[in-house]
Amino acid sequence: MSARRRRSLALAAAVATAAALGATAAPSASAAEVPLNGYELTWGIKASYRNYVANLAQGTFTPAGGASQAESNGAFTFTGGTGTYDSTTHVMSLGFQGELHIKSEKHGFEIGLSDVRFDSGKGEITADVERNGTTEDDVPLATVTVTRAMTEMATTLTKEAGEVLGSAGYAGAEGDPLSIVKKAGPEPEPEPSTTEPATTPPASPSTEPEPTGSATPTATASASPTTQAPTPTPSTTATQSTEPATQGEITDGTLDWGVKQSFRAYVTGPVAKGTITASDGATQAFGNGAFTFSDATGAYDTEAGTLKAAFKGAVTFEGHEHDGAHSLDLTLSDLRVNLTEGKGTLSADVDDLGEISQDVVLADLSAPSPTLTAKDDVITLDKVTATLTEAGAKAFGGFYAAGAALDPVSLAVALTEGADLPAGTGGDGAGGTGTDGGPDASGSTIGGAGSTVGGDLGGSLASTGSDVPVGALGAAAGAALAAGAGVVLALRRRRPAAE
Structure with missing residues (x-):
């Protein structure tokens, strides 16, 4: 069973359980998580690795299922990002659509990456990795230095990434910068309940994750959303505070x-x-x-x-x-x-x-x-x-x-x-x-x-x-x-x- 199918079933079960519990659930728990959608993730893994595959190994990168690659052997973009923002822990979790197949007949390797996921609390990016006919779920590929803007974030490749890419020299190496942006979709993003404005997440993504495993937002939930981009969730109307002294x-x-x-x-x-x-x-x-x-x-x-x-x-x-x-x-x-x-x-x-x-x-x-x-x-x-x-x-x-x-x-x-x-x-x-x-x-x-x-x-x-x-x-x-x-x-x- 694929990781995506497995997660869908798990999510359906969780939703059914939450509906059954209904009134017994604590209001703060239901109010904490806000759904997110319409995000894109762009990451090139590492420029030197792309050059190796395309030139020395005479290999290919083949994106599919919503993924794409920039011209001139550039970075990869995964679309359709959905997930949640937790206004209690300030953690943003997103999963993205698209697959990337990396193959070289000359050097005899074939790798598949799918179900790319980002977690601001852990400060990491993971993916399901297919090698030698087997698939390993949620392999940590890089740690991420999370920033407010969520663009050009520094990454460091993991030991597991070195194993996936076929060289221990990549472990601990600086990866390509990672960017996550909100893209406008055809459907409006669901808004949190207007009766509980405290659950509205900040308009700007979280900064570096805290040692406790949570990431920090750029504004608290009780404040009106800021104008910084990208916006993790649609803004809701809130009363502005009195103008401060100059x-x-x-x-x-x-x-x-x-x-x-x-x-x-x-x-x-x-x-x-x-x-x-x-x-x-x-x-x-x-x-x-x-x-x-x-x-x-x-x-x-x-x-x-x-x-x-x-x-x-x-x-x-x-x-x-x-x-x-x-x-x-x-x-x-x-x-x-x-x-x-x-x-x-x-x-x-x-x-x-x-x-x-x-x-x-x-x-x-x-x-x-x-x-x-x-x-x-x-x-x-x-x-x-x-x-x-x-x-x-x-x-x-x-x-x-x-x-x-x-x-x-x-x-x-x-x-x-x-x-x-x-x-x-x-x-x-x-x-x-x-x-x-x-x-x-x-x-x-x-x-x-x-x-x-x-x-x-x-x-x-x-x-x-x-x-x-x-x-x-x-x-x-x-x-x-x-x-x-x-x-x-x-x-x-x-x-x-x-x-």
Whole structure:
């Protein structure tokens, strides 16, 4: 019996059971899940793999049943996405139509992918995989760094994906970005009961999944839907809150920032073999994801377009351990954002091997719009471009040159007490450390040894690109790597406390 048929029967049984229980079911349980439909998922798996199949293996990709492939051996799109949004746990679960058949007679393999599914709570994409005449259901193919926009989300291929694709070198490698968008369908999407507006999910998809297994929305259920795209469910009419003052004090807020994805991968990867610790109010998202800093204070002026906000929390990067000391030991804390008409800076206190520098301007910021707009007493800024400064480059020990693109910044600040904030990408648990790529005791998840430095070192060196923190490798290390002799690092010792 196919996985799709099996799920249909299970769903029918669940619906029948729920109908039979009727009045005995708790109202909150029935109100929690909102049906979703009309979504599309686009993912290319990995560009180097597509090139291998089409060129070296002289194979083919054949999409069917609602799936398609972009021109010039591009990414794949799966349509007809349906599922649910849980307004209690803030988890979005979607399944997509379409199949993809991958075949090479020259290299003797044939693979079928179907029933592609996405779960924002787990931060993963799965599919049913057919190989050698047998089908394995719900194989995890990649972990996903879930974002508010749900577009161009970073992916990391799993060990299982390496087995499916025929090379262990793909395990832990950076996959193609994943996008999920809402497409208008011929039939209107069912709306939740208007008598229970609290069950309406946010208009924007969830951010990084929380360590507890839930993903975080961009607006709470009780607020009216925002205008951000894509919209997970159709908007419903809600009463708008009173317009806030044009200037005043910030009462709360969160800052979402991953620093730089390749840096996180480097720290926890096979070269540095290190750990990342989020503490003092900061949290890290599932799968070695981005960080959330909390409890914002500061001031705003929407007429002048100015925003000054400070956030609690610290993030520590440790790696290259030698005789009990780490040559990489960097902590960022007391993050501050200063914006005027969409331009500004991101600063932090920097502790580098015990040497503390306060208010270091790490990045120049550029917001998509010069204006600040409050909705439901909250100012939200997404996809604020962050560019490394000279001082930031020095703080990172020359890992990256000034002008390098850092991860984008997203923030939300409350203008009144009790205003509902979107939860951050790092979840709501305490930060922790780890090197195994799984959750630690606190529930935080840190990327493990399967991560790579900007690409799959087990595969083509060309895939590392310019995103590799070349300062950590050095000229000698780069030459050794190019020669296939491995990576050589000059380790710095932590300075004695007396110095």
